[in-house]
Each structure stands twice: as C-alpha cells, then as structure tokens.
Amino acid sequence: xxxxxxxxxxxxxxxxxxxxxxxxxxxxxxxxxxxxxxxxxxxxxxxxxxxxxxxxxxxxxxxxxxxxxxxxxxxxxxxxxxxxxxxxxxxxxxxxxxxxxxxxxxxxxxxxxxxxxxxxxxxxxxxxxxxxxxxxxxxxxxxxxxxxxxxxxxxxxxxxxxxxxxxxxxxxxxxxxxxxxxxxxxxxxxxxxxxxxxxxxxxxxxxxxxxxxxxxxxxxxxxxxxxxxxxxxxxxxxxxxxxxxxxxxxxxxxxxxxxxxxxxxxxxxxxxxxxxxxxxxxxxxxxxxxxxxxxxxxxxxxxxxxxxxxxxxxxxxxxxxxxxxxxxxx
Amino acid sequence: xxxxxxxxxxxxxxxxxxxxxxxxxxxxxxxxxxxxxxxxxxxxxxxxxxxxxxxxxxxxxxxxxxxxxxxxxxxxxxxxxxxxxxxxxxxxxxxxxxxxxxxxxxxxxxxxxxxxxxxxxxxxxxxxxxxxxxxxxxxxxxxxxxxxxxxxxxxxxxxxxxxxxxxxxxxxxxxxxxxxxxxxxxxxxxxxxxxxxxxxxxxxxxxxxxxxxxxxxxxxxxxxxxxxxxxxxxxxxxxxxxxxxxxxxxxxxxxxxxxxxxxxxxxxxxxxxxxxxxxxxxxxxxxxxxxxxxxx
Numbered sequence: 009x010x011x012x013x014x015x016x017x018x019x020x021x022x023x024x025x026x027x028x029x030x031x032x033x034x035x036x037x038x039x040x041x042x043x044x045x046x047x048x049x050x051x052x053x054x055x056x057x058x059x060x061x062x063x064x065x066x067x068x069x070x071x072x073x074x075x076x077x078x079x080x081x082x083x084x085x086x087x088x089x090x091x092x093x094x095x096x097x098x099x100x101x102x103x104x105x106x107x108x109x110x111x112x113x114x115x116x117x118x119x120x121x122x123x124x125x126x127x128x129x130x131x132x133x134x135x136x137x138x139x140x141x142x143x144x145x146x147x148x149x150x151x152x153x154x155x156x157x158x159x160x161x162x163x164x165x166x167x168x169x170x171x172x173x174x175x176x177x178x179x180x181x182x183x184x185x186x187x188x189x190x191x192x193x194x195x196x197x198x199x200x201x202x203x204x205x206x207x208x209x210x211x212x213x214x215x216x217x218x219x220x221x222x223x224x225x226x227x228x229x230x231x232x233x234x235x236x237x238x239x240x241x242x243x244x245x246x247x248x249x250x251x252x253x254x255x256x257x258x259x260x261x262x263x264x265x266x267x268x269x270x271x272x273x274x275x276x277x278x279x280x281x282x283x284x285x286x287x288x289x290x291x292x293x294x295x296x297x298x299x300x301x302x303x304x305x306x307x308x309x310x311x312x313x314x315x316x317x318x319x320x321x322x323x324x325x326x327x328x329x330x331x332x333x334x335x336x337x338x
Numbered sequence: 339x340x341x342x343x344x345x346x347x348x349x350x351x352x353x354x355x356x357x358x359x360x361x362x363x364x365x366x367x368x369x370x371x372x373x374x375x376x377x378x379x380x381x382x383x384x385x386x387x388x389x390x391x392x393x394x395x396x397x398x399x400x401x402x403x404x405x406x407x408x409x410x411x412x413x414x415x416x417x418x419x420x421x422x423x424x425x426x427x428x429x430x431x432x433x434x435x436x437x438x439x440x441x442x443x444x445x446x447x448x449x450x451x452x453x454x455x456x457x458x459x460x461x462x463x464x465x466x467x468x469x470x471x472x473x474x475x476x477x478x479x480x481x482x483x484x485x486x487x488x489x490x491x492x493x494x495x496x497x498x499x500x501x502x503x504x505x506x507x508x509x510x511x512x513x514x515x516x517x518x519x520x521x522x523x524x525x526x527x528x529x530x531x532x533x534x535x536x537x538x539x540x541x542x543x544x545x546x547x548x549x550x551x552x553x554x555x556x557x558x559x560x561x562x563x564x565x566x567x568x569x570x571x572x573x574x575x576x577x578x579x580x581x582x583x584x585x586x587x588x589x590x591x592x593x594x595x596x597x598x599x600x601x602x603x604x605x606x607x608x609x610x611x612x613x614x615x616x617x618x619x620x621x622x623x624x625x626x627x628x629x630x631x632x633x634x
Contacts, residue, residue: 054487078483081517083510086476090514093480096415096465097488101480117507120470121477125458 018315023135023142024063025316026194027227034194035169039132040068042176043102047073053180054094056080056103058087064104064134065192084114091129092121100128100180107133107148107189111155122185123160129185136165136189137226137277138306138323143313149306152254153282155187162186162208163254165226165276165284169195171252174206182208189226198230204250211258213265217247220334221265224275225251225284228304228325232275235330242335254284259291266292266299271337273302277325280305302337304330356399358633360566363433364394365629368598369622370429374445374452376618381446381454384595384602384611386426388564389497389528392591393430395569396495396526405435408462412492415481417466419474419498420528424456427464427497436463472505474498475525479514482523482586493522500529503544509554516555521584524576525556528563529592534609551588563591599624 028034047053047069055069059082070077078094080087084105091101110118110133122129133151140146155163162182166172172191179186202214214229215236224232229250236246249265251258266272266288276284285303292299306323320326324333371386396416404410418427428445431437437452444450451460455469466477478496485492502508515523533541544550551558557579561568569591576587595611596602599621602611613621 054484076487078518080514081510083507083514085472085507086479086510086514089473089476089507089511090480090483093477093482094484094487096477096481097484097490099484099487116470117473117476120467121473124467 018318023140023146024193025139025141027139027316027320028194028196033197035197036194037065037068037192038169038172038195039176039188039190039192040065042173043069044072046177046180047076050100050180052098052100054078054099054101056087056091056101058082058084058105058109060105060134063192064132064190066104066132084109085117088114088117088129088131089121092117092125092127095122095127095129100130102130102132102180104132104134104190106146107136107151108146110187111148111151115154118161118185119158123158126160126184128183130179131185131187132190133187134190134192138311138319138325139191139227139277139316141314141316141319144310147311149279149311150282151189152278152284156255156282156287160184161255164208164252165189165254166191166206166252167225167227167229167250168198170197170199171206175208175252178206178208191227196230198233199250206252209253209256209258211249211251211253211261213261214248214250217245218270219244219338220246220271220273221268222246222248222273222275223251223262223266223284223288224248225254226277228275228277231325231327231330234327235334238327238331239334242331244334244338246334251284254287257287257291259295262288263291263295263297266301267297271302271334272299273304273334273337275304275330278305279308281308302333304333357566357570360391360394360398360570361632363398364390364566365598365625366433367394367426367429368625370432370439370442371425372599372618372621372625374425374428374442375613377443378446379615380610380612382422382425382610383613384608385423385528385530386429387599387602388530388593388595388597389423389426390429390598391564391566391569392497392526392528392593393426395566395573396497397430397434399570400573401495402492403434403436408436412490414493414495415465415485417474417478417481417494417496418456418464419466419468419496419502420471421455421457421467421469423497423499424452424454427456428452428461431461431463434463437461471499471502472507474502475508475511478523478525479511479518479520482515482520483518486520486522493524496523496525498525498527500527500531500538500544500547501533503527503547504542512551512554512556515586519584520586521580523586525586525588527588527590529590530595532595532607532609537607547590551590555585557585557587558590559588560590560592563593564597598628600628
C-alpha cells in the first residue's frame, strides 16, 4: 500500500457544519433554550417537528416539555397543517424542519392554513441559505424569496445566539405567522459587544462609519462586522446596519442610513434574487432616493457541495471576499 | 342553554323520529342549495345535493354547537376540506341557524360572507379555508391534538372528498392521526366517484379505499351516503369504538351526484354542473315530490 501525499484539502460536505470561526464565543442551542424559557412563561407554547428535532434544537424543548412536544414524522405538509389546527385551538405552535422543506415543500399549507387566517404559527427553518455543504437539496438559498410573497408572514433572519434568544419570545407574542431562519448547534455570540437588543420589525445601527454603509441580515451581519474591522486597516470607515426582520422591513431606518454619499452594500446569506438586496432595492426605488446599492449575496444558481468555508469563499460570503469586493467598489 | 347536542339527546325520540329529523334537514338543505345555485346559474349543485345527507347527519344529529355563538370554545369542530362544497355547508349552516336563510341569496356575490369556496375568514361556523385540496385532514390532526392536549372533550369531524385521496398530504395525516391515537377525530369521505377531469377511476385509481384506511390504522366503515339510516348507524358505531384506546374513524360514504333531483341524477356527471334557467323550477318540483313521496 502506498501513501500518496496530497495537499491538505478541506473536507466534509456533512449536513451539519459550523460556521463559527475558530475560538469564537458561542452558545449551545440558543433556539431550544429560548423556547423552553418562553414556554415556562406561556403554557400555550407547544413544539412540533417533522423528524428533525435533533437537528433544529427542538430536542431541548422536547426533553423539557415532553407532553407539549408533538412529533409529526417526515411529513411537512402535515407539520404545517397540524400547526395551524393547533393554533386554531388557542395554542402557540413552533414547528421546525429544514428551510428547504418548509419553503419548497409545504408552502401551500403555511399560506392557506396559517397565513390566510393569520394564525400564530411559528415556523423554524434549519439550514437557511448556505449553511450546509450538502448541496441544493438542503441549501435554502431562495427561502426568503419564496416566503416574502406570502401576506401576513413575518420573516426573521437572526445574526447570532443573542438575536435568537431575544427573538423567540417576541415571535411567540406577535400575532400571525412567523418564519425564523434558524442557526443551530453552537451558535456564535457576536452582538453582545454592541449596544443592541433585538426588536421585531426594527433595524439597528451597530456601528457608524464615514465611507461605506453595510445593510446586512443573518449571519452576514457577523461577517459584515468582521469585514468592517478589516477594512479599517485599509483606512475605510464602515457603518453596519443590522436588519434581522426582513418582513415587515424597517424601511425608515435603512433609508435614513442609505440616503448619504457613502457606498451602500447589502450583505445576505441568500440568493441575490428576492432577499434582502431586493427588499432594500424596492424600498429605495419607492422612496425616490437615487442610490446605487451593491449586493453581496449568493448567485442565482444551484450551489455546489463541499466544505462550508470553501463554499463561503467561492460564493463571496467570506470576510476576505467582502473586503475584496468593497475595495474594488471604492 | 341552547347547545345542540343531538346525538344522545335525541336517543329517546326513537329511531324513526331521529331519522326523520335528519331527512327533513337534508331536504331543506337541498332546497337551499338549489336556490343558491340558481342565483349563480351554475355551481356545485350536484355535490351539494349528493352530500346533503352527510351534512344533515352531522348538523342535525351529531355536532355539538351553539348557533348564536359559533366560536363557543366547547363546540365540536366541523372542517370542510373540500372548499367547493361550501354551497352544501352554507345550506347546513342556514338550516342550523348559524347563517340567516335570507343571506343565502348572496352566495358567490361581491362582498358576500358566502364565497364560492369556503373560507374561515368570511363565514361564521366555517372553521378552515378549504379549497386547496388535501388540507383539511392535516389541519384536523392539529385541531384534534390541540383540543385533547387542553382537556377538551370536543370532537373533530373532517369532511373531505374522494378526489382528495389523490393528495399525498391526506396520507401523511392519516398516518399522523393513527400515530397519535386520535379517537376524537372522525372523517367523512364523500365518494361520488367524480373528479374535475372525469370519473375517479380514470383520473387516479384510489380503490381499495377502505383497505387503505384500515392499513393506516383507522376504524373504517363504508355506507350508502344517501341513506340516513346507514349514516346514523355508522356514527353510532364510531361512538361505540370510543375509549382510551380509540382509533380515528373514517366513514366512507358512497353518494350520488345530484341526489334527490332525478333530472340531475340522470344528467351526465360533471364536476361543475350546468343547469339551464328553465330547469330550476323542475328541479325544485322533483325534489319536493320525492320528499313527499318518501314521507307519506
């Protein structure tokens, strides 16, 4: 047997991959723990999943409240239809699956059973955007594009564990259906270093900057903050506006920040079609502001399988690629 | 208290009287359906006539509800999965005192509370927005789970059509109901053997329907859905099956499109039946003559 020396390659296109940087502060299963905490205060909260409890951090809730957890099997249409039926009886269901299945497979059930009657059904979608290297079957690169067209639906794209912890009770308390782009497992904690609290429907300025303004959501806010620090080394002063609620969108805050002479860039873990960039673009056009906006987003393609760091770099979501893009635009 | 608790409440009235109450209810429903159909000049009249006995058995004999308070927490839930059967459901809601009979003439018109396809946001007593087929049963699973979880003795009855047996979600839900042991759930399937593109066995062969439900762990009965006696006996058997280990129940109801009006029963079957302007009077006369003949 011979051993062929090969160049070290990043391996694993495993389903569950971490996007935390080495040594980064993280919190375990923030969604599961937040749901347990909310459920301790609100006995109407129940949890459902479609055979993905362990992979959406719903197992934390199931262990804490076994009598309030309902396993619906690998049946997403049933999952969302049944969640609507439960909401009709006065319960507040949180139903988890992967984002691809919620958005592509069970859309009609969320639309007609929960959104049309405006029921308090909370969908929790794992593996949003490019958070797995498993390939297009599990990469929900267009989930926000699909869901943004659904009337009554609130869409939240959280950045980190703090966002998730603070969002869960607000989603439970808000009327109508919601969709949370879940970050699961050991989720980075980033926003605690800023003067920030999550408020449903609000965008927040995390840091000011004279040259560039980033408008970002989801884990790309984490990258935006890191890129801003890197760009400072190049004497580029970057402001970061975090807009975790995609719908309803905080047009007022975002337009106030965009309507300046700074380079405007949106950053999202989603296809360039139909997500944060187009949300911002439509707000800009409708307001009459004349402003060019540069998108940093996934391409309008089915993405490749591979290791997550490789893919983030390939498709432009890595800090290095963001820095490169911004310097090229200036 | 004006709660309608007919199933057991009418037990003392005798089987014949119980049956007559349901048949009268169905007869009045059929007149309402013809009146609504005439307003539109068309519509799902064939389905409404065919399923009237099923609706009547539910509303006149089985369902617990308060006509003056359709959202009363203690009510049984009746879910109309087949939204286009709303014409039949409205007829039942009117006869049950939940919707004023005078309002039926607004069926399908602008700003009416009675749209062509049943929606919960429009109509008192309408629990869900059906229409996209294969939704009622998944919702019913959640409703039955939710009621049981909260200690409610209320039952859930889901009304669906045999066409909905084509939908995968129906079978997801059938498995889910068995898995969760939902003895508080009863499903009525209107087997009129007709779908939008033609006869069910040419569109998608769903038989053997009873075997499929039985294999999914359900308590299964198959009856003539236009025979009130058989329908009531089936509901009684569902009640007999109740208990801590109860299964979900399905009553498969073979029905005749246009039932009660020979002119329409004999017409070539169509999902969306066209009735000429001069024919409505004949339909009503035939319906009345048939009912009087049966009750003489």
